[in-house]
Amino acid sequence: MNSSDEKRPSGCPIAFGLDVFGDRWTLLIIREMMFGEKKTYGEFLAADEAISTNILANRLKLLESEGIVDKRRDPQNFRSFLYELTPKGYDLAPVMLAIIDWSGKHDKRPDRLTAMVERVKNDRDGLVKQIQQRREDAAKRSSN
Amino acid sequence: MNSSDEKRPSGCPIAFGLDVFGDRWTLLIIREMMFGEKKTYGEFLAADEAISTNILANRLKLLESEGIVDKRRDPQNFRSFLYELTPKGYDLAPVMLAIIDWSGKHDKRPDRLTAMVERVKNDRDGLVKQIQQRREDAAKRSSN
DNA sequence: GCAGTCAACTTGCGTTTTGCAAGTTGACCT
DNA sequence: AGGTCAACTTGCAAAACGCAAGTTGACTGC
Numbered sequence A, B: 001m002n003s004s005d006e007k008r009p010s011g012c013p014i015a016f017g018l019d020v021f022g023d024r025w026t027l028l029i030i031r032e033m034m035f036g037e038k039k040t041y042g043e044f045l046a047a048d049e050a051i052s053t054n055i056l057a058n059r060l061k062l063l064e065s066e067g068i069v070d071k072r073r074d075p076q077n078f079r080s081f082l083y084e085l086t087p088k089g090y091d092l093a094p095v096m097l098a099i100i101d102w103s104g105k106h107d108k109r110p111d112r113l114t115a116m117v118e119r120v121k122n123d124r125d126g127l128v129k130q131i132q133q134r135r136e137d138a139a140k141r142s143s144n
Numbered sequence C: 001g002c003a004g005t006c007a008a009c010t011t012g013c014g015t016t017t018t019g020c021a022a023g024t025t026g027a028c029c030t
Numbered sequence D: 001a002g003g004t005c006a007a008c009t010t011g012c013a014a015a016a017c018g019c020a021a022g023t024t025g026a027c028t029g030c
Helices: A013-021 A026-034 A041-045 A053-065 A095-106 A115-143 B014-021 B027-036 B042-046 B053-065 B093-106 B116-142
Strands: A071-073 A080-086 B069-074 B077-085
Touching: A013 A026, A013 B027, A013 B093, A013 B116, A026 A041, A026 A053, A026 A080, A026 A095, A026 B027, A041 A053, A041 A080, A053 A071, A071 A115, A080 A115, A080 B069, A095 A115, A095 B014, A095 B093, A115 B014, B014 B027, B027 B042, B027 B053, B027 B077, B027 B093, B042 B053, B053 B069, B069 B116, B077 B116, B093 B116
Parallel strands: none
Antiparallel strands: A071 A080, B069 B077
């Protein structure tokens, strides 16, 4: 799938976004890359929520075809691949932060002050700057 | 489903949010209420993207059980119901705006400057204030 | 240079979710 | 009382998902 194979040709920007990342897993994979600094297929598989391997492969392929994720060989370990966000992928940071804010406010289960919520509360600017920096690094990478 | 029937007990705020609205339709229904001022089942059905009736009924039920949507009889037309966002629902506005921003930036198809993208670009503050006002109205409604 | 391991997938298959169409229920209207 | 309208509900075929097992290509050690 890419943007020209539209599932919903409505022209609405919400629908456009949902066509790309409106499912249960895509944003969790992006989370691993954006906040968790995870980069390999195996690391994504090992993440907390236990995505199944065929779904992971499918989503990574879609994200790559959308230009949200970049895949390359790991120079240090040539049998492994590195998946990294492109600038377009890092541009999803505000969406991620908004979701974290909403969940931090409305998750009423006990003991749910997670590290991520805390970090956004205590040092949002630092986090945003860090992501901004990585976005620039990604931009340089792709211009080489 | 509600928050205590967790699909993914990871404690991650992204996963928490996705458990609530991480599918193809939920945020589109919320969009109708937040920006389109649509309130009835029939109006949601008639929206651009043509959600099917069983999915719509299911999602409205879930949103109600999550406390994101409030359902009541239409005082003017007693055979109809009004679905309206609760304050918790209006708190999703930053998520919606972030998605609109991202799509406005990255939807490369021609002729895709939609009304919503334009409005957010040209009068974001006015839009935010309007939603804030409606959120307060909703808060008053529920305290009665 | 062959045997084993590791990382990244792919395939098969049963279960769940979705999507379309048609049917039901409860107001309201005449 | 007969018809319409709004809001669902039900049935069933198609698609997506989730688990487990198998395959492929790169490195590693003997």
